[in-house]
Amino acid sequence: MAARNQGTALDLSWLARVRVNQPAVLRRAAQIQTQRAVKKNWQAAWHLRAVTCIDLTTLSGDDTPSNVCRLCYKAKHPIRADLLQAMSVDGKGITTAAVCVYPARVADAVKALKAAGCDIPVASVATGFPAGQTALKTRLEEIRLAVEDGAREIDIVINRTLVLTGQWEGLYEEIRQCRQACGEAHMKTILGTGELGSLTNVYKASLVAMMAGSDFIKTSTGKETVNATFPVGLVMVRAIRDFFWKTGYKVGFKPAGGIRTAKDALIWLSLMKEELGDEWLKPELFRLGASTLLGDIERQIYHHVTGRYAASYDLPMA
Numbered sequence: 001m002a003a004r005n006q007g008t009a010l011d012l013s014w015l016a017r018v019r020v021n022q023p024a025v026l027r028r029a030a031q032i033q034t035q036r037a038v039k040k041n042w043q044a045a046w047h048l049r050a051v052t053c054i055d056l057t058t059l060s061g062d063d064t065p066s067n068v069c070r071l072c073y074k075a076k077h078p079i080r081a082d083l084l085q086a087m088s089v090d091g092k093g094i095t096t097a098a099v100c101v102y103p104a105r106v107a108d109a110v111k112a113l114k115a116a117g118c119d120i121p122v123a124s125v126a127t128g129f130p131a132g133q134t135a136l137k138t139r140l141e142e143i144r145l146a147v148e149d150g151a152r153e154i155d156i157v158i159n160r161t162l163v164l165t166g167q168w169e170g171l172y173e174e175i176r177q178c179r180q181a182c183g184e185a186h187m188k189t190i191l192g193t194g195e196l197g198s199l200t201n202v203y204k205a206s207l208v209a210m211m212a213g214s215d216f217i218k219t220s221t222g223k224e225t226v227n228a229t230f231p232v233g234l235v236m237v238r239a240i241r242d243f244f245w246k247t248g249y250k251v252g253f254k255p256a257g258g259i260r261t262a263k264d265a266l267i268w269l270s271l272m273k274e275e276l277g278d279e280w281l282k283p284e285l286f287r288l289g290a291s292t293l294l295g296d297i298e299r300q301i302y303h304h305v306t307g308r309y310a311a312s313y314d315l316p317m318a
Contacts, residue, residue, distance in 0.1 A: 007212055012168060020200045054096040072099055100153075156182075203239050259288055
């Protein structure tokens with residue numbers, strides 16, 4: 001992770017000045033999506049970069065120690081070894097950025113990664129995920145328990161009611177308390193953008209989360225009807241840029257929910273490069289929250305190496 005965001009005092013005057021030009025945002029987002037894609041070796045290199053930024057995730061009601069263990073081994077070996085060797089990158093230590101699970105599965109993930117002999121961090125969702133509607137005391141205790149079990153990153157979810165009703169002081173205070181509960185664990189703040197009502201609210205919630213000390217801001221839980229979209233992503237990364245210019249703190253960005261194809265991943269990488277620069281193309285400041293994305297990227301790399309598309313049995317889960 002990058003250096004911690006120490007946060008700032010809540011600046012309500014900044015929030016009062018916020019105006020988002022929605023037509024301009026939509027035009028810019030459409031432009032990014034329709035740009036000419038990179039090809040051949042450059043495309044394969046970008047695919048590998050995307051792999052290193054993935055928070056490999058399982059957030060299902062039927063998660064068990066065995067499928068969490070399998071996920072952890074896939075995180076350590078995201079691309080088949082012979083494919084990496086054919087691309088001359090087999091010695092680069094390519095892994096996913098993190099493994100993301102429910103708090104109850106954190107200990108299983110830590111144990112599996114230790115057994116695999118790797119130092120990939122375990123991220124845990126918390127604070128009444130995905131709705132964020134439980135009592136604050138309960139949410140804070142959930143964070144502490146996940147950290148005690150070995151989580152090094154915590155993905156908290158905000159109470160969207162506070163945004164929709166304009167209670168910015170309340171939102172700021174809740175996120176500050178979550179940051180304190182995280183201790184040394186890095187905190188990613190999920191805004192649930194599909195439920196915030198407007199792009200202006202997305203920008204304001206992004207600012208408040210960063211002022212309160214979030215190390216990352218994240219679009220969605222993946223459980224909403226609308227998850228990571230490019231207009232929302234554009235608004236959030238420009239909030240990150242504005243916050244950096246004003247404070248000097250670099251805050252990471254994590255789109256999550258609905259990112260399923262290698263093409264989607266390349267567009268998100270392009271957005272980061274054009275809006276924030278090369279420094280935000282590294283896992284320290286950029287993550288992709290996904291459960292099925294890795295499979296499609298591996299299929300594209302298989303095609304790049306062999307010239308044909310993989311059958312279902314060519315690319316096992318782990």
